[in-house]
Amino acid sequence: MGGSVLIIDRRQPIPQQVVVDIRDRIARGGLAPGDPLPATRVLARDLGISRGSVVAAYDQLVAEGFLIATHGGTRVNPKLPGPQPRRRAVARAATKTSPPTELKPGAPVTGVLTTGLWRSAWRAAAADPRPHPASGSAELRELLATHIRRTRQVDVDPAHILVTAGARDGLRLALSAIGGCEGDLSAGALAIEEPGYPSLIGIARALGWRTVPVDTTAFRDVQGSPELPTGTQAVLVTPNHQFPWGERMPAGQRLSLLAAARRAGAMIIEDDYDAELRSAPAPLLSLDPRERVVMLGSFAKTLSPAVGLGYLVAPEDVTTRMRPLCVPVSGIVQDAMTRFLSQDGLRRHVAQARRIERKRRELFTEVFPEGVPMEGGLHAVVLLAPQADEADAVAACHRAGLGVAAISTYWASPGAPVGPGVVLGLGARTPAYLQELLLRLRKVLVPFCLQSPPERACQGFCPPAAEPVSSPPAVAPSSV
Known part of the structure; x- marks a missing residue:
């Protein structure tokens, strides 16, 4: 049997x-x-x-x-009812309703990971599997502290770093510790920036938090800045790379937000998800390293979501509350990343990934001169005419095998202020295939009247506006 x-x-x-x-x-x-x-x-x-x-x-x-x-x-007995046919039917139904994955936001370019160093790190880790404390390998936390100092310009104590299974696991830890400190969550709220990444917001709601959308641009200067909503226990922000436009929070706005959090007695949870891939300012953690900021980090964008590894940096008292809540991450994964980091593999990989991603953003702007590629990332936004039906456009893309997302899904409040549009990922397997997918996407979206975004939509981070075109331009194949 x-x-x-x-x-x-x-x-x-x-x-x-x-x-x-x-x-x-x-x-x-x-x-x-x-x-x-x-x-x-x-x-x-x-x-x-x-x-x-x-x-x-x-x-x-x-x-x-x-x-x-x-x-x-x-x-x-062949007459017994069996679960297998029912499971197969469920699997078939799920296949019919699942959106396609091509051009889906969130996928990095993973082909550049297939190096000898990457493979040898995993072989060595698998040959000698070792368990580690739930808070993470001590050697890995030391290397992460060095990595954070070099890429985020922040000097952190390895004792204040916890190894996680990714940003979602880190958010779970942070919210559980904050909630456990304050007691009944029904009286508290998590302030979320508008727009924001919906998957992390879903984690908070699943844990029982009440989410309150906040326009963080209102926190413009330290004096006279607005207050956080009443009952706010925590604030979830991405100050270095807000999704989907890729904006950076100005210095005055950062200080104002920190001041408001101190007055409200709230913790700030900073998701600094892909700082390695661009020239980014120091995170909020650098402005308030020991008081009210918890920083989430992950290797999902720099390496692959399949690695399932991240980290969290927090003040000492918060770290102490989180340690008992940690779920151990695979020792093989931790040891492989330890070897990869110690042999400078991540720095070299990131340097190559930045060159490749820059070429992919250039390829996107050739096919979509009206579009907005996220600076230093593998996402882009294409806005449609104000009268266009966003749901119809997204459905048409899905029927064409393209897994783009509606831009309105990144706003928790009804009605995105920028009008209808789609968000797409640029992490296709090869540049030639990406070009093919983008040309297919353009053909699907042209009936919905593509348009350049207004300056206010992306607050100065948009490229110069281009005239809409009605047919796909000729694009030379990329060599990267």
Whole structure:
């Protein structure tokens, strides 16, 4: 029988243990209706028990109707209802409703990871798997502190770093610690910037937090700055790369937000998700390193979401509350990243990725001169005419096999102020294939009247406006 082998407890009746094990396999789908069972001699040998015990178990299950005895051997009763057809039907239904993945926002370019150093780091880690404390490998946390100092210009104590399974896990830790400190979450709220990345907001709501959208541009200077909404316990922001436009929060606005958080007694959770991929200012953490800022970091954008590794930097008291809530990350993953970091693999990879991503953004602007590529990232925005139906446009893209997202989904409040549009990712497998996908996307979107965004939509981070064109321009294949 497939699956784990039954461990016999000699202190209990042996035939009954075999009966319970087979019943359980049938209930879980490990044994399907009509499946043959091993011969009694074979199963007795495999389990290290007498053949008579197996015969007694089979006889009982035949009497109960779970098994049938035939000339060809003992089988699971084919008339039993089986879970397999239902699971296959569910899988087929999910396939029909799942959006396509091509041009879907959030996917990095992963082809450049296939280097000898990357492969050797994983081979070495897998050859000597080791467990680590739930808060993370001490060696990895030391290397992360060096990485943060070099890329974020912040000197942090490795003791204030926790290794996580990514940004979502880090947010779970932070919100659980903050909520556990304050007590009943029903009286508190998480202020979220508008617009913002919806997946992290979903984590907060799943944990029971009430989310309140906040226009962070209102915090323009330290004196006389607005207050956070009443009851705010935490603020979730991306000051170095707001999604989807890629804007940076100005210095005065950062200080004003920090001052408002101190007055409200709220923690600031800063998601600094891809600072390595561009020239970014120091994070909020550098302005308030030991008081009210928790910084989330992840390797999902710089390496791959499949790595499932991130980190969190927090003040000492918050770190102390979070440690008991940590879920251990795979020791093999941590050791592989430790080797990759210690041998300068990440720095070299990021340098190459920045060159490739810059070329991809240039390719996007050739096909979509009206579009807005995110500075230092692999996302872009294409706005449609004000009268265009955004839902129809996105549905048309999905029918064409293109997994773009509606720009309105990044606003928690109804009605995005920039009008209808789509957000797309530029992480296709090769530049030539990306070009093919972009030309296909343009063909789908042209009927919805592409237009250049107004300056107020992206606050000065847009490229110069270009005249809309009605047909795809000729684009030379990229060599990167």
